[in-house]
Amino acid sequence: MTLPELTLSTRVNEALLAVTMRETLESLETRALDPSVRGLLAGELSSPEWQAFLVELSHVWNRFDHAVIRGTPALGDERIALLLALALNAGFKPYRGNKIVKHFKMSPWTTELSQTLRDGHFHTDLNTASEPPNITLIHCRVPDPTPGYGVLRVARVRDLLAELRRRGADKALRFLLQDCVTIVDDQSQGSWSGTMASESTIRFHPETLKAAQRRGASFIDPLEEQLETIHAAALAVSHPIELGMGDTLLVSNIRALHYRGECTAKYLDFPRHFQARQIHVLHLVDEPSWPK
Ligand SMILES: [Fe+2]
Numbered sequence: 001m002t003l004p005e006l007t008l009s010t011r012v013n014e015a016l017l018a019v020t021m022r023e024t025l026e027s028l029e030t031r032a033l034d035p036s037v038r039g040l041l042a043g044e045l046s047s048p049e050w051q052a053f054l055v056e057l058s059h060v061w062n063r064f065d066h067a068v069i070r071g072t073p074a075l076g077d078e079r080i081a082l083l084l085a086l087a088l089n090a091g092f093k094p095y096r097g098n099k100i101v102k103h104f105k106m107s108p109w110t111t112e113l114s115q116t117l118r119d120g121h122f123h124t125d126l127n128t129a130s131e132p133p134n135i136t137l138i139h140c141r142v143p144d145p146t147p148g149y150g151v152l153r154v155a156r157v158r159d160l161l162a163e164l165r166r167r168g169a170d171k172a173l174r175f176l177l178q179d180c181v182t183i184v185d186d187q188s189q190g191s192w193s194g195t196m197a198s199e200s201t202i203r204f205h206p207e208t209l210k211a212a213q214r215r216g217a218s219f220i221d222p223l224e225e226q227l228e229t230i231h232a233a234a235l236a237v238s239h240p241i242e243l244g245m246g247d248t249l250l251v252s253n254i255r256a257l258h259y260r261g262e263c264t265a266k267y268l269d270f271p272r273h274f275q276a277r278q279i280h281v282l283h284l285v286d287e288p289s290w291p292k
Contacts (some may be wrong), residue, residue: 004064007073019044020079028082029100032092042086051291057250058290064259066154066251068241071123075167075246078103081139081280084248090286093133099127103141106150106263111143111204113206113207118267122155122234123205123258125283128183128190132203140243141278145266150277151240153259154251155234157202163233171221172229176202182217183208198240201254204230234259242278253283 008016019028031037039088060067069084080103085092092100104292107115126132164173175181176197185208196204208235213223234257241249252259265274 005068009049065255069248070247073245076141076254078280079234090284093283093285094226102281105278108265117263119262120260121206121258122272125204127205128185128192129166135284137282139280144277145275146264150263151261156240156256157235163237167228172226175226184211185213
């Protein structure tokens with residue numbers, strides 16, 4: 001096993017599709033958020049092939065802190081994101097009360113970080129929360145219309161720190177491992193203060209650091225310089241991950257950073273009608289609990 005990738009078997013594919021044939025997203029979300037019912041829902045997918053998938057996934061996850069699950073184009077539905085997340089046997093993070101799956105379409109007409117076409121940052125999600133979610137799931141509904149764009153990357157904190165040490169980037173290492181910083185989320189108005197990383201954990205988002213700086217927070221060394229150093233090291237220790245329709249990336253939101261490259265839009269009828277990358281995102285609040 002050299003790549004953190006696995007492919008769903010035909011039987012698992014069919015079991016996932018069978019659930020989407022009979023149940024709405026709203027119904028699945030309601031059931032998945034009830035801890036006593038979630039196990040029953042997962043049980044509906046169970047088969048020898050599903051159990052084998054769980055074992056394979058646990059090996060990949062434990063070794064890489066992320067996993068790419070290759071599906072088929074038929075698995076682009078948002079309900080598949082929720083059903084695949086059941087494999088981790090962890091609590092779902094709800095938003096707006098009882099929703100789980102978020103749907104994003106990239107757009108040339110926004111500066112929102114989740115939807116802009118611009119090159120993103122290596123980051124963790126919801127990093128101003130007192131306890132950020134443990135796992136991020138990104139599921140591809142429609143890939144970027146241009147091959148090679150909208151690619152993902154994952155940089156594990158251990159690999160990132162090793163690379164920074166190799167480069168002698170002492171200021172960036174101190175910034176991550178020792179400095180007490182304040183980070184601010186402009187959208188949620190949330191903020192958090194503390195040390196961003198340890199040898200095995202990290203919370204990090206350049207935009208929340210820049211937002212803190214705009215509000216007057218000061219940093220020991222120039223912020224931009226540290227962010228550039230960290231970005232270059234994260235690029236060096238990561239590889240491009242292209243998701244096709246129905247493919248999924250599971251990534252630790254505690255032990256790794258994730259990144260999304262520049263996206264494109266293909267106009268069908270300028271300016272409003274265009275093809276662009278579409279994804280589903282959800283978060284899990286616990287570490288995975290694998291079958292014994
Ligand atoms: Fe993210």
